[in-house]
Amino acid sequence: MKLQHYIGGIEGLEPSSFEKKVFVQPWEERIFGIHVAMMALSNHLEAVKSVPTKFSSFWTWGHLRQGAEGMNPFDYFKYRYYEKWLGGISGFFVESGYVTEEELKSKTDAYLANLLAPLPSGGEPAIDDQVIEYLRLGDSPACDVEVQPKFKVGDVVTVKNPPPVDHCKLPGYLRTKKGVVDEVYEGAYNYYFPTGDGVGDPMPIYNVVFDSHDIWDSITEPNTKIYVQIFEGYLEDPA
Template sequence: MKLQHYLGGLEGLPEPLNLEKRVFVEDWEQRIFGIHVAMMGLSNHLGAALPQYPIDDVPTSFKDEWTWASLRTGAEAMNPFDYFKFRYYEKWLGGITQFFIDQGYVTEDELSSRQAELAAEQAPSAPEPEAAIDDQVVDYLRKGDSPRRDVAHPKFAVGDRVRITNVPAAAHTRLPGYLRKREGTIERIFEGDYGYFVHTGDGIGDPMPIYIVAFSPDELFGERAEPGALTIYAELFEAYLEGVQ
């Protein structure tokens, strides 16, 4: 499993993590956040989302699907050395840029040319967006969209013992590395079957139940676990669980 997928439970990191408390460190990071939100508000999956949006009628040239899962996939697919070298929104910038290149919206040469224009302060002014595009993005910001597609159809029940699978790691996963092959107890079942929009290659994507699974520190960390009445909870897709005989 790639190291950057999940740092929880790891020992021997070279130094304590520096937790930046500012939401945006530099002004350009706000623009990256805005681009991501606009892409989500214009994503073509919204026509089938809850609530359904008239996305086919919006006069935008963006005709692809973009969700949080898309952003995470792009960031976590980075080379591990680059992933740890860059700050949070630098990872966003890398993932979004690569997406636009891969989908043919822009070429690397065009990006280089644009960078030269900006460096020389000769960049042309951006065209004003159509009102219908703005209206769709604002509507999305107000209403959001839900990955829930049905009532829950769980394979497991509250109180069941389950083992976490050790599926091969894909470019992106929602399975914390330190939980693999560990056993826990179903604490709660969420009310619906939820899709993940992106098929990650390790079992999730199509709608399925999500569970809260409780683990004892001893199960996860053995004799290294800290003493006391502690319980660790994780929200996990059903594809990551298997029954304990």
């Protein structure tokens, strides 16, 4: 198993912090902006073909999450949210050959000597136009494909238990559990890339409802239902 897929339900934790800030350090918004730009300039988007960026990679939420799910699971909990982004994204740019670790290190040292040293300026405005246009248009997983859903509202379904893959869309706590189809979403939905455990090609998605006691027995609360949207590839008829 991969611990990152099994966060839901972990016991023995401290009270949750009700920190309402989006960014707790000013530097965090910079890595957020870089990630948005990468998604907006990803080579799978048709509009990007005419944009004068030197970025030529496929980059989506799926890629960011694959990085986080690929971390040593104990390290995963040592780093704050945007620290993981910084590690994953700078690692990607080095591994893909856009920058070298030496360049990054020497620039980091220069900024450590003077954090207020300015950033370079300039660049093609068409790049920024695409980034904002991406935010306005999105990148919908809905596909114009006819599919026949296997299940209907009210059906009891069992969640499959496929072996772990690099990136998974199935919360671990649901594996092998039985739920009831509450809604069949109209249409078909793909994922950015095949995950290797049954998701990727256009398929129906269901909203499945679980009684929390069917998942956690006595260590949950009364009168509690859990609703999860699940790709058809993760569901089967009860045995």
